Amino acid sequence: MKRFGCFSLVAAILMGMQSVFAAGAMPAAKDTVVLQRVPVPGTDREMGMGIAEFPPNAVKPWHKATGPEVVYVLEGELTVQVDGQPATVVHAGESYRMPANVAHETAAGPVGAKVVATWAWVPGKPFNIPVPH
Numbered sequence: 001m002k003r004f005g006c007f008s009l010v011a012a013i014l015m016g017m018q019s020v021f022a023a024g025a026m027p028a029a030k031d032t033v034v035l036q037r038v039p040v041p042g043t044d045r046e047m048g049m050g051i052a053e054f055p056p057n058a059v060k061p062w063h064k065a066t067g068p069e070v071v072y073v074l075e076g077e078l079t080v081q082v083d084g085q086p087a088t089v090v091h092a093g094e095s096y097r098m099p100a101n102v103a104h105e106t107a108a109g110p111v112g113a114k115v116v117a118t119w120a121w122v123p124g125k126p127f128n129i130p131v132p133h
Contacts, residue, residue: 026107027059028058029059030054030058032052034048035050048119054076054106059105060105060107062083065098065102065127066100066101068100068119069118070097071095071116071117074114074116075111076109078106082103092113
């Protein structure tokens with residue numbers, strides 16, 4: 001009887017894992033921690049600066065930002081996929097920029113990633129907009 005109970009538990013765990021993989025579930029990137037916001041004189045925009053952490057293999061799904069971004073990778077690596085272009089791997093110590101309204105996806109490597117990002121945005125309006133892909 002103990003053997004059957006153990007088998008049932010293992011089978012339930014494996015079936016649960018299979019459904020997660022079948023659904024394509026990937027870990028999500030953590031929310032960006034905003035460090036500072038500064039008004040841009042003569043405009044309706046603010047500059048923002050923050051730190052974002054990506055657990056191992058985490059993905060920030062397809063989206064576009066309503067303002068330009070500059071990202072510096074502090075730790076790990078990110079793969080940046082811009083719609084219609086080959087993917088680019090950005091390693092610790094490297095940076096990339098993303099123009100406004102460009103559809104893209106970012107994914108961390110197997111050790112995750114930590115980045116510092118700056119951006120321009122219109123306060124009170126959404127910055128990242130999901131894009132179906």
